[in-house]
Amino acid sequence: GTEITTPHIAMLATPGMGHLIPLAELAKLLVSKHGFTATLMTFASTASKTQQAFLSSLPSSISHVSLPPVSLSDLPPGAALETLISLEAVRLIPAITSALKELKTRHNVVGFVADLFGADTFDAARDAGLRSYLFFPSNLLTLSLMLHLPEIDANLTCEFKELAEPVQLPGCVPIPGTEILSPLQDRSNECYKWMVHHGKKYREADAILVNSFDEIEPDVAKILCQPEPGRPPVYPIGPLIQTGSTVDKEGRAECLDWLDKQPANSVLYVSFGSGGTLTKEQMDEVAHGLELSGQRFLWVVRSPSGAGDLSSNYYDAESKRDPFAFLPEGFRERTKERGMVVSSWAPQMKVLAHEATGGYVCHCGWNSTLETVMHGVPIIAWPLFAEQKQNAVMLSEGAGIALRLEKREDDVVEREEIARKVRELMEGEEGKRVRRKVTELKEAAAEGMKEGSSSMALARWWRCGGKVVVGVKDADEV
Numbered sequence: 001g002t003e004i005t006t007p008h009i010a011m012l013a014t015p016g017m018g019h020l021i022p023l024a025e026l027a028k029l030l031v032s033k034h035g036f037t038a039t040l041m042t043f044a045s046t047a048s049k050t051q052q053a054f055l056s057s058l059p060s061s062i063s064h065v066s067l068p069p070v071s072l073s074d075l076p077p078g079a080a081l082e083t084l085i086s087l088e089a090v091r092l093i094p095a096i097t098s099a100l101k102e103l104k105t106r107h108n109v110v111g112f113v114a115d116l117f118g119a120d121t122f123d124a125a126r127d128a129g130l131r132s133y134l135f136f137p138s139n140l141l142t143l144s145l146m147l148h149l150p151e152i153d154a155n156l157t158c159e160f161k162e163l164a165e166p167v168q169l170p171g172c173v174p175i176p177g178t179e180i181l182s183p184l185q186d187r188s189n190e191c192y193k194w195m196v197h198h199g200k201k202y203r204e205a206d207a208i209l210v211n212s213f214d215e216i217e218p219d220v221a222k223i224l225c226q227p228e229p230g231r232p233p234v235y236p237i238g239p240l241i242q243t244g245s246t247v248d249k250e251g252r253a254e255c256l257d258w259l260d261k262q263p264a265n266s267v268l269y270v271s272f273g274s275g276g277t278l279t280k281e282q283m284d285e286v287a288h289g290l291e292l293s294g295q296r297f298l299w300v301v302r303s304p305s306g307a308g309d310l311s312s313n314y315y316d317a318e319s320k321r322d323p324f325a326f327l328p329e330g331f332r333e334r335t336k337e338r339g340m341v342v343s344s345w346a347p348q349m350k351v352l353a354h355e356a357t358g359g360y361v362c363h364c365g366w367n368s369t370l371e372t373v374m375h376g377v378p379i380i381a382w383p384l385f386a387e388q389k390q391n392a393v394m395l396s397e398g399a400g401i402a403l404r405l406e407k408r409e410d411d412v413v414e415r416e417e418i419a420r421k422v423r424e425l426m427e428g429e430e431g432k433r434v435r436r437k438v439t440e441l442k443e444a445a446a447e448g449m450k451e452g453s454s455s456m457a458l459a460r461w462w463r464c465g466g467k468v469v470v471g472v473k474d475a476d477e478v
């Protein structure tokens, strides 16, 4: 018979668990469904404990390579995260080229996948004689913005926030300039230039895999899934959300026991992601708002951020001792019958999966959004940074699964507004509407991953007809 050697895929995850987790899920899917083995490369600068634990929990068919450290000491202090990551990727091109060539001596390497800040490393794949693919861990709206960015930039005469009209991307909800991706908000910043550069570089990929699915943003999906000259084929292959858990070793979290005692769909989960913090004033409003709402809640409390860096550091250090010290006087006592606060981190997947959880005040990070959709939990959007604000617009005005909050001039959301929207989500008509919609999306997403659009998109990208072919151009002959 014909000999088929196991296809092997090489992958690069740039810093951030939000990049690594979905990329690792893609590797797992290729392993379990399509018989691949994989190598995941990560930057030395992110060898954190969390990341180590995560990587060592992966199946043995997924290997890990930690790339050598590179110096970024020539960068000015205060350089944006996007700038640091992008430059580190560029400086790693020689190391990645060698790593890929070495992999090829041992494996049938069929391609190289880099994520959103790693497009410069396509050069390494080219030098190693491999095809390169972009893995985009956010949605089609943000991908569309990135792909159009070089052209938008060339025609822009002011800052995004000064635009009189919202930004209209093909098939997307209009996004007011103020809500556009945060690294694009200051055109004189290096990180802005990097984003424009990435937008150009994305077009060099042989294909783009996106962690989204047709039904959550159908109009832009239709457009991007059509072939277009000069643009790589786009495959929405999501939602890829974390499976398996690395946090179980310390036993079942107390908040899950607490959830067991609450009625079905009665608890509002409140969390701002892995990095989000509120100011002390905003934290007060949240506490009073939750209290006023009369609803049950589970709130992941973090140290408040200050107005300036100094106070922010101060609060951080302080809150590591006791984040609850920043809650209003008597708050925990007054709400102990129906509320629970957890410090810094909750087992979010399990919280969302719990039947007592009925709503989520969400920062609209894309991983959290996909997780809440997969569990049919509707949201109140509370975006903070990155692409969260434009996600919030898309989730409320496009997908219809989120309620939005009115802000004051100075950006603070007041307690009365919080209480009103929380009640509306948990008990009101608007709440019913978004709950219905998120339930529909949950079913569509599950179906898509099983044998619908997303699993077909992955199969179209990756196809095995006796020999390994990844990223075939005529997408229809599966």
Ligand code: UDP
Binding pocket: 018, 021, 242, 271, 272, 273, 274, 275, 276, 300, 344, 345, 346, 347, 348, 349, 364, 365, 366, 367, 368, 369, 371
């Ligand atoms: N997460 C969690 N517990 C927390 C906060 C976050 O498990 O208390 C997980 C969450 O389930 C998600 C990831 O961290 O998988 C956050 O990714 P996302 O893209 O939503 O936002 P980011 O934190 O990167 O802003």
